[in-house]
Amino acid sequence: xxxxxxxxxxxxxxxxxxxxxxxxxxxxxxxxxxxxxxxxxxxxxxxxxxxxxxxxxxxxxxxxxxxxxxxxxxxxxxxxxxxxxxxxxxxxxxxxxxxxxxxxxxxxxxxxxxxxxxxxxxxxxxxxxxxxxxxxxxxxxxxxxxxxxxxxxxxxxxxxxxxxxxx
Amino acid sequence: xxxxxxxxxxxxxxxxxxxxxxxxxxxxxxxxxxxxxxxxxxxxxxxxxxxxxxxxxxxxxxxxxxxxxxxxxxxxxxxxxxxxxxxxxxxxxxxxxxxxxxxxxxxxxxxxxxxxxxxxxxxxxxxxxxxxxxxxxxxxxxxxxxxxxxxxxxxxxxxxxxxxxxx
Numbered sequence: 001x002x003x004x005x006x007x008x009x010x011x012x013x014x015x016x017x018x019x020x021x022x023x024x025x026x027x028x029x030x031x032x033x034x035x036x037x038x039x040x041x042x043x044x045x046x047x048x049x050x051x052x053x054x055x056x057x058x059x060x061x062x063x064x065x066x067x068x069x070x071x072x073x074x075x076x077x078x079x080x081x082x083x084x085x086x087x088x089x090x091x092x093x094x095x096x097x098x099x100x101x102x103x104x105x106x107x108x109x110x111x112x113x114x115x116x117x118x119x120x121x122x123x124x125x126x127x128x129x130x131x132x133x134x135x136x137x138x139x140x141x142x143x144x145x146x147x148x149x150x151x152x153x154x155x156x157x158x159x160x161x162x163x164x165x166x167x
Numbered sequence: 168x169x170x171x172x173x174x175x176x177x178x179x180x181x182x183x184x185x186x187x188x189x190x191x192x193x194x195x196x197x198x199x200x201x202x203x204x205x206x207x208x209x210x211x212x213x214x215x216x217x218x219x220x221x222x223x224x225x226x227x228x229x230x231x232x233x234x235x236x237x238x239x240x241x242x243x244x245x246x247x248x249x250x251x252x253x254x255x256x257x258x259x260x261x262x263x264x265x266x267x268x269x270x271x272x273x274x275x276x277x278x279x280x281x282x283x284x285x286x287x288x289x290x291x292x293x294x295x296x297x298x299x300x301x302x303x304x305x306x307x308x309x310x311x312x313x314x315x316x317x318x319x320x321x322x323x324x325x326x327x328x329x330x331x332x333x334x
Contacts, residue, residue, distance in 0.1 A: 046272040046299040047214055105213040132213040133304050140300070 002026040003033075003154075010069035011150040012143065013056025014049040017041055030155050034148050041144050050140045054106045057146075060120055061085070061093040073150055077113045084116035093117060096124045104132050111145035169193040170200075170321075177236035178317040179310065180223025181216040184208055197322050201315050208311050217307045221273045227287055228252070228260040240317055244280045251283035260284060263291045271299050271306075278312035 003025040008018040020040040027033035045053075058064045063078060064071040085093075100108045108124050115123075127135055170192040175185040187207045194200035212220075225231045230245060231238040252260075267275045275291050282290075294302055 042300075043298050044270075046270070047303050048218070048272045051215070103213070105215045131210050133209075133300075133307070136214050137300050 006069075007154055010073065011154060012037075012041070012053050012147045013070075014041075014045050014053040016045050016049045017053065020044060030152055033151050033155065037147055037151060038144060041140070041147065047136065050136060050143070051106055053143055054109050054139060057107060057109060059097050059107050060110060060112060060124075061090055061097065061117070070150075073153060077111070077146065077149070080114050081112050081117045081120055084118065086117075089117045089121060093121050093124070096121065096128070100124060100128055103128065104135055106136070106139065109139040109142045109146075111142050111149070113146075113149060173236075174321055177240065178321060179204075179208070179220050179314045180237075181208075181212050181220040183212050183216045184220065187211060197319055200318050200322065204314055204318060205311060208307070208314065214303065217303065217310070218273055220310055221276050221306060224274060224276065226264050226274050227277060227279060227291075228257055228264065228284070237317075240320060244278070244313065244316070247281050248279050248284045248287055251285065253284075256284045256288060260288050260291070263288065263295070267291060267295055270295065271302055273303070273306065276306040276309045276313075278309050278316070280313075280316060 003022055005018050005022055008021045011021075012018070017037075017040055021033075021037060024036045024040070025033075027036065056070070058071070058074055060078070061081065063075050063082070097108055108127070110120055110123055112120060127138060130138065170189055172185050172189055175188045178188075179185070184204075184207055188200075188204060191203045191207070192200075194203065223237070225238070225241055227245070228248065230242050230249070264275055275294070277287055277290055279287060294305060297305065
């Protein structure tokens with residue numbers, strides 16, 4: 001399974017992560033791709049690279065109207081949150097997002113897949129009390145969960161395209 | 168003991184640290200100033216603020232010729248290292264500094280006071296194997312040691328000036 005830079009960039013917005021994953025590819029399976037991704041993300045990408053990746057996401061509760069692969073996946077990951085949102089919960093989420101960003105200097109990152117707006121808001125409030133160095137590692141762990149889901153989507157899309165003979 | 172921004176900036180180059188310390192001053196003693204500084208540095212300054220402070224230092228083994236308070240204190244802190252340096256140890260330190268910066272994206276921060284060049288080099292090599300998130304917290308702890316030494320120098324300089332009636 002060979003990867004190009006644009007494939008990897010849709011999974012994680014860190015330049016170093018993308019470059020190292022392309023160098024490490026091809027991968028014989030999703031498991032091997034995920035192992036390589038974890039090693040690169042936690043051991044080789046520095047903290048500035050983590051911040052670069054966080055900045056590539058829309059803020060939680062906000063959806064990008066862009067038609068990039070990444071924006072489409074983000075809308076899918078936030079579909080439970082969108083289905084369970086009310087005007088007042090979205091308002092509260094926007095206020096807490098702003099407080100969070102003021103304290104930590106980066107947006108709140110959570111793997112939103114399957115999570116309701118209330119669950120996301122509860123997590124945000126709980127994590128807000130963390131020290132910045134603790135919180136950035138939690139955010140990086142959530143980013144890795146998002147990356148793993150996206151690697152799986154990417155590999156299955158590639159397999160499907162290959163089986164149709166158009167790849 | 169009242170502090171101005173330029174006093175604090177000589178102790179630690181993070182804008183947020185400086186602003187919060189000035190807001191928290193005056194301090195009745197060095198102990199109270201150090202307690203406030205630790206709380207601000209570890210709980211309130213975010214990771215970007217830590218990187219900002221690291222960037223305000225000369226690289227270890229290199230001395231700034233600037234006549235700022237901070238540059239003068241830095242030369243004092245590195246005096247043991249300078250006294251024990253050889254051409255080859257300085258060369259090796261320069262090479263490891265470059266490798267470190269390549270991996271972590273920031274310079275190697277160590278409280279150099281009383282440490283020989285060989286000790287500093289051994290620490291650098293040991294810390295090089297750390298994950299970036301682990302290493303940045305060690306660097307921040309070393310930065311705090313430097314800040315504490317400088318707060319003590321600042322307070323004693325102010326006390327001396329006051330006793331001479333020129334402050």
